[in-house]
Amino acid sequence: MSKQELEVIGQDAACCPGLSAAPLDEDQAADLAKVFKALGDPVRLRLMSMIASRGEGGEVCVCELTPAFDLSQPTISHHLKLLRQAGLIDCERRGTWVYYWVLPGVLDKLAAFLTTPLPTGADA
Amino acid sequence: MSKQELEVIGQDAACCPGLSAAPLDEDQAADLAKVFKALGDPVRLRLMSMIASRGEGGEVCVCELTPAFDLSQPTISHHLKLLRQAGLIDCERRGTWVYYWVLPGVLDKLAAFLTTPLPTGADA
DNA sequence: CGTCAACATAGAGACATGTCGAAACAAGAG
């Protein structure tokens, strides 16, 4: 149920030297843009927030997410799918319900990508 | 030339308690989503990277940015406008040329918003 | 004042995205 993520952020260390470190090439920019694009929607951002606020190993059932929006259930499911394809979350079916959680580390890696790594100007 | 930014990130402290801190309300999510949406395009991400890699007080002339892409000059100008409206960059005309720079602190604040502030469960 | 160069704006067309209702799928209850 989780075989189609991007793994953009989670790659070893070659994926992203940091936004401010050096100009991104086209491939890096394209991969990272998918992650930011996934977060670039109010509904998905709220979904991420609702899932992430459960903490490190926390999970949220879809049945808890859906009623928080004035949107149809298929629409919520669609947004969750996009977040999953962006490599931000994952899910598992347990009986009747499906539970979502934030993939560990992705938010920290994304934050590390944004923060400027060379404030004093000592690059290579 | 810089009177229409969002200032979503730059507000005092009431704007964003963190993605993982608590579920975002609709207004917070809508404002933050605009910033992430601005970064959710490969061209804009590369533009941001090219500008940000100049360092803290660094500037980049448009005439240096445009030839790095296989896009028309108005298209680059359009993307720069979106980045500016998202409150990520600002610009100033100096003679014939226009220089862009990253607004100080926005990337760090965005990163702080993403990183989970309560890993052990000691909030409030 | 006229002209040229650097950027920005405006409008149009092609394509992607967000949303819905209907239907399919999965799992448990009777």
Place this chain on the structure above:
DNA sequence: CTCTTGTTTCGACATGTCTCTATGTTGACG
């Protein structure tokens, strides 16, 4: 097996986004 509930997938449509060409604006230079 059938029925009900929870969730995803499928088409379809309205809206938004990205790109272009054409035009406007600003400043430098004779």
